[in-house]
Amino acid sequence: MTATTTAPTRTAAILRAGAGGRRMWFDRVMRSVALLASLACVIPLGAVLFFVTARGISAVNLDLLTKPSRALGVGGGAVSAILGTLQMVPVAALLAIPIGVLAGIYVHEYGAARSARTIRFAADVLVGVPSILIGIFVFTFLVLPFRQYNAFAGSVALAVIMAPVIMRTTEEVLKLVPGNLREASLALGVPRWRTTLAIVVRTALPGILTGIMLALARATGETAPLLFTALGSRLVNVGDFGKPMDALPLFIYVNARQPYDLQNAQAWGAAFLLLVFVLAVNVLVRLGSTSRRRTP
């Protein structure tokens, strides 16, 4: 009896499948196919960047940056949208950061294993809830009772999207803080809360900020949760969170649907501004965090 027949059948089949040539050839083909697939993933990124830059950059002019929007293709700009985004997103961040960071601290530093798992699971599910449903949810208790679309509801909707993301990234970063830092601090008689804030959170702060910035960038690009909350507006609204407010993504959506070339061009211009901001945050934050952690 030879060695091949006693080997497990699957291995034997592989060994019999040709004296190298065909198997090597197949190996090389499949590896090339995998390479092509990964290059195919990058094509859409290139295409979107190319067209948004090509069509957007020529539409970014003084009018777009300084004039409020006007109807029916007669000019105007995106300043009401820019100012709206600059107001609603920071307010959303103010609401979401404390909740997200504290919840992240609870899940990693305080929660018993079972309750932590439940909360983590709920956060993951919440991240997966379609953002338009978050818009409806906020509509039912911040718009409907007052019969008034308002910017505050928009901020709350964005905060609901940000909070679970911040919570989960905070938790991931806290995991990287070595346990002996906590133990050393506690052994010196420092109370638990000060240990957590002054030692653990402080050590993890760059990572937590990374998570916050990524959540911020994501909220800046969200449209669906604002449709039924902040609604959008042609007027410049500075500071009145009880009234409708425009935002860059809403501006893009509305102007892309207009039948006028000028309006469409403004949508491309606004998309360029939005994309530059979102991608700049992502690139800077990710470059910063990879050079710090040096993990591939």
Next chain:
Amino acid sequence: MTTLPSAPWLAGRPARGSADRVFRWATRLAALGVVAILVLLAIQLLDSSLLTWQTFGLGFITGTTWDPVAAIYGALPYIVGTLLSSLIALVLATPIAILTAIFLAEIASPRLATPLTFMIELLAAIPSVVFGLWGVFVLAPFLRVTAEAWISSTFGFIPFLAGPTFGIGLFTAGVILAIMILPTIVSISREVIRSVPDSQREAMLALGATRWEVIAKAVLPFARSGIFGAVILGLGRALGETMAVTMVIGNGQAIPTHLFDQAQTIASKIATTFNEATIGIQTNSLIALGLILLVITIGLNIVARLLVWRVAGPVGAER
């Protein structure tokens, strides 16, 4: 980098002193807040759609007419539109995404894998509305004269694949969705593949297997359920995606009859009509649509997370 344990034995210990207790309660409150949002969201959607469920019962799900004038509401065209557009996206995205994940985790050198991973992460960061804008003005006209024309002329004998091509419609929506869910499936599959123990690979290599044989016969069978979970997470994202789909799917009101037909998904129906709807049975019915979407996406998410956890443990929260 070696990470020291982050002192899990401290978790769940009782707090001492009043400041400790206050801080602990603040963190607990925030954590419960996140859970409460999810629970309230479900309750609120159910409560705000009660009128529709009482009027139509489960007939709402199977009804094919949406007529605000006659006050008859049925969700079927939108459910079908949602499922079909997501199905197209899955068919297009899954093979490419899994091959990419394999390439990044098993084949590519770090010098190639790092920039590729980075670019795929950037693809995930592009806002939905920007994809929509690009979809309307660039992708739809392009697909109309290329892929759509080719499919309908080559496979036109199959009933579902024939029909006038507009560019705007189900197929383009599926392509946009495929692009948008690629990063989700790639990044989670990559994590799952990476978590396969090296002993699996080494055993196979020791038997004289080629790299691809190692991947196909030792790595993938081990990672199968996790990759399946990644695909389901991608599906969950496709089902709920709103802006890009709304802009390219064409807002057809009937059940789509062919691949290039104008259609409507649940999310796009809500996005386009919610603000003009009159408060009452019409908004109730739109919110009922939302509730159907919520149940589907939460169900899929739970299944997918369990599958991924089984292989790789908890993976990061980024979508």
